[in-house]
Structure formats: C-alpha cells, structure tokens
Amino acid sequence: MAGPNVSLVVLAIIALSVTAVAWLATWAVLRLLHRLDVFDRPNRRSSHSTPTPRGGGIAVVGCLLVAGITAATQFPAPAGIAWLFAGTLLLAAVSWADDLGHLSARLRLAVQALCVIPCLLILTDGNLVFQGLLPPLLDRTVCVLAWLWFINLYNFMDGIDGLSATESMAIGFGLAAVALLTGLLWPLAVPGVIVGAAALGFFLWNRAPAKIFLGDVGAVPLGFFLGGLLLWSAAQGHWAVAVILPLYYLVDATWTLLRRARRGGRFWEPHREHAYQRAVQGGLSHSAVVGAIAICNLLLIAAAVLA
Numbered sequence: 001m002a003g004p005n006v007s008l009v010v011l012a013i014i015a016l017s018v019t020a021v022a023w024l025a026t027w028a029v030l031r032l033l034h035r036l037d038v039f040d041r042p043n044r045r046s047s048h049s050t051p052t053p054r055g056g057g058i059a060v061v062g063c064l065l066v067a068g069i070t071a072a073t074q075f076p077a078p079a080g081i082a083w084l085f086a087g088t089l090l091l092a093a094v095s096w097a098d099d100l101g102h103l104s105a106r107l108r109l110a111v112q113a114l115c116v117i118p119c120l121l122i123l124t125d126g127n128l129v130f131q132g133l134l135p136p137l138l139d140r141t142v143c144v145l146a147w148l149w150f151i152n153l154y155n156f157m158d159g160i161d162g163l164s165a166t167e168s169m170a171i172g173f174g175l176a177a178v179a180l181l182t183g184l185l186w187p188l189a190v191p192g193v194i195v196g197a198a199a200l201g202f203f204l205w206n207r208a209p210a211k212i213f214l215g216d217v218g219a220v221p222l223g224f225f226l227g228g229l230l231l232w233s234a235a236q237g238h239w240a241v242a243v244i245l246p247l248y249y250l251v252d253a254t255w256t257l258l259r260r261a262r263r264g265g266r267f268w269e270p271h272r273e274h275a276y277q278r279a280v281q282g283g284l285s286h287s288a289v290v291g292a293i294a295i296c297n298l299l300l301i302a303a304a305v306l307a
Helices: 008-036 057-072 081-100 105-124 136-156 163-182 186-206 216-235 239-244 247-262 275-281 286-306
Strands: none
Touching: 008 057, 008 163, 008 186, 057 081, 057 186, 057 216, 081 105, 081 216, 105 136, 105 216, 136 216, 136 247, 163 186, 163 216, 163 286, 186 216, 216 239, 239 247, 239 286, 247 275, 247 286, 275 286
C-alpha cells in the first residue's frame, strides 16, 4: 500500500486510463470545433500565426469531472470536494459562452466569486489558511482575492503551445508526489493524478505545433480547481506546498501585472509582456520555452516534497 486505500498500482491505472480518455476526448472535440468553426485567429498580441481551434478545455474539464466524481466515491478526497466539482462545471459553462461570444469582465468575475466564496468556506472547514497569522475575516478575504487572482492568472498565462497543460501536469502530479513521498495530504493524491493525467492527454494534441488550444473553457476551470486543491493544502498547515508548486505561474503573472500597473497600462487586457512571451519573441521556440519551464517545475516539485 502506498497510502490510505490507494496503492501505486491503482494510481498508475488511474493515470493511464484518464490520459487515454483525455487524448481520445480531445480528438473528438477537435473534430467538433472544426465543424462549428470555433477558431482562435491570430492578432497582434498572439504568439501563433495560423488559426487554431479553441475549446479543447471541454475535453480536459469533462475528463476531470467524470473521473474525479467517480474517484471521490472510492478514494480519499478533501471534504467538500463536490462543491469544487460544481464550481468547476459552472465556470466551464460560463467560460465556453465567453469563448463563443465575449462576456463582460464584470460578469465573469461575479461568477468566479460566486464559486470561490462558498467553496473556500466548505473546503477549509473552519481552518485558517494563514494558520492564525491573520484575523479570521482578513484570512478569508485574502484567500478569496488570492483564489480569484489564481483563476485569472491561469487564463492570462495560457499563451503558447503546451504551457498550461504542462503547468497543470506539474501541479497535479506534484500534489500526488507530495502525498506519495511524504505520506501527507493523501486526499490530494487521486485528484492530483486525475487533473495531471487529463492535462497530459490534452498536451499530446496541444504541444507545439498545437492542433488545438485550451480556451477559457479550460484555463479558467483548471485555475479554479487547482487553486482549490492548493488552498486546501494550505488550510491543512502545508502552506509551503501550496506556494511552491505554482510558483512559476505566480511569479511571472504577478510581476508582469505589477510592471504594467506601475506604467499605468491596462493590465487586465491581453498583452505579450509575460516572461514566456518575451522569450518566444526573442527567438526561442514554444517547445524550448515550455521545456525550460517544465524543468523549473520539476525542481519546484522536489522543493515542495523537501519542504
């Protein structure tokens, strides 16, 4: 046995099964998007040069929800994870509508807050994420704002082939690695493997040159779901894991936002100023940049385990 009610063999079977289903589901969604003519067409802020189907997140989120809900009835999972699944589904629906026709930022943020606030209260189950360093009300307020920021930065960072799939694999499999190698956070082992495997199945279609993009329907729900798992980890006292695993995304997105805000720019609008975008503009291929970030994430996983 690797841990409570979960063996290494079971985790491997789950990972292989979800990867295969996600790969097949992405193929099916790709054909559908071509038929519906849902394409991300290049503009001056794009890092790609040819129209590419957008909406592959339907396959990723679909696999995550079906596999996650099924597994939650059989294996350890955070208390209240059903609410996390419900919020993921709602955000996927709203984000798909945004992919098809632009929704106002105010409406999208309102729906995100509607999902975040009750999920935070239920997932943390009365535990303070900052472990008493902040008064309870301030603790909750900061966590709501941090989770909302994580959802949106996940969307902002989805800008080159394979990047968000790679980050999702790193965080998901990273949480599973912490559980396996330390014996802690076992309720995150199976959800982590599932989200990592769903991202891997999609990555096989999304790696450079990408045949399909994630779209808001994938990036926003993934940011919500992974943010929830990380906040649950912090509420259990393992805040270092919650900070270290997503550290590349946190640093790149936050530093870029602060730089743009300092110059008085419209930091909420699409742009090409993230570090990974500047690397591509400097002549590196999408594969080279994502490969470097993957190596960085492997080091972060090791650091999270040691922490």
